[in-house]
Amino acid sequence: MLTYLLRRLILVLPVAFGVSVICFLLVQIAPGDPLTAIMPVDATAEEQSAMRAAYGLDKPLPVQYAIWIGNLVQGDMGKSIATGRPVAAEVFGAVQNSLLLAVSAAVIAFPIGIFLGFLAGYFRDIWIDRAVTAVSIAGVSVPNYWLGIVLVIIFSVNLGWLPSMGAGPGGSSEWQWNWLHMRHLILPAVTLAVVPIGIVARTVRALAGDILTQDFVQALYAKGMSRADVLRHVARNAAATALSVMGLQLGYLLGGSILIETVFNWPGSGFLLSNAIFQRDLPLLQGTILVLALFFVAMNLIVDVAQAAIDPRIQRT
């Protein structure tokens, strides 16, 4: 198991390298000059090239990459062109908020999804199954930014129960564990949870339904095992695949919440990203994408290792 872990960790390095190259290049080949965003319209050519040199944008691409990656490994992701603040501080603050939102959504979505999926898989082809399938298809199909706006209209505008914007009172982005802040989390987390509820429920339904029809489950009954114990075995067999789906979902929740964060003005990485795009803030954009991508890589690694730990059929060498 230890050698498997080490091997997987070493394999992460080339992936991380590839991710960093793509992050760097994606932003470089995008049209538009970041300097136009911060320079006055009437800036002279000398002023422009001086600014370019100050940000290192006059050097050839490989050199720029080498400098960028060199600073990166020292924890320096450059300064935001728009705000002048260090990118690392901005990104990690935002990623923390996004992580909070993503994990909250996962905490809501995964148990509900697993429960519904198991229910549907067990009571296959009767009304319970059809009801769960309808709910999960609706969950996957409803555009969640639209749902977010609808929830805001109901719970913030009409009922006035929950705040509609920000991560804390007065638009503060400093998270604290108290009710004043947690109220702000409820609507975006619930909105974000709808899609993974559907996906997890459908996955678990298919898994449970499939496993329940297998011979070894009949064999467990024939062995004299009680229904509850048999279901425990079914759950254990479904766990590995369900876990990998949930791990990837958590990755999507983290990186894919741009729309939700924009709808709710949640000061997370998606919100940061959309601002960085509109302001052509190159260093911030690169830094945010990189951190999110590396998070996805790490998530995959964790899922793989967890799967190998659960399922003996997966080669560990």
Added chain:
Amino acid sequence: MTVSNAIEVRDLTVWFGSGTERSDAVKRATFSVAEGGSFGLVGESGSGKSTILRAIAGLVPTWSGEMTVAGEPLGRKRSPAFYKKVQMVFQDPYGSLHPRQTVDRVLSEAMQLHGLTDIDRRIARLLEDVGLGTGFRFRYPHQLSGGQRQRVAIARALAPEPKILLLDEPTSALDVSVQAEILNLLADLRRERALTYVMVSHDLGVVGHLCERAAVMQQGEIVEVVTVESLRTGAVTQDYTRHLLASAIASAR
């Protein structure tokens, strides 16, 4: 002569689906198996022979009629005591073993379930008895061959020390050479442990090797109950049995 019957089945009807979609897989089947006897259920695919076995094992809830095991009438639900007495071996050794349990776990779980003690020693002996040896004890099913898996499945069935084994085509998923090994193993085990067998097979040769009597089934009904002796000599009364015999002999050539 008063040999008590290990299994008695009277007017057993088993159906799937309900209302207009109901189809009867077994129709008013009646037979009995003496204690220590070995009884075969033969017939082509879909004739209902496996369904009878599953109904006895309590895996099919929709049935009517009477079933008695060791003098005790069976109800809708099976008690743990029933599974202590009656165990089942499935057709497909690839599907019927829990993919995430080692041989050791499979066997110890079955023993714990029925309150046996001294599990460590029992597992070692059981593995010897089914011809595997203790080297296989901590392997997973995917690390075993088909024949080895079926030996594990037999060991699992024997783990609670039952008196009756229900064998659902125990050799049909195996190579011919391995089939013979498993059949011999089953014959040996029956002699050593004084077991009662009910075996389902579409292969008359297999039934002839292991059973004394057999019920011939067609479309859910028992056409006739014959002795293996009469199968060998061809002294059967029903056309369908003759037809089955003829095709078995033809395929053997």
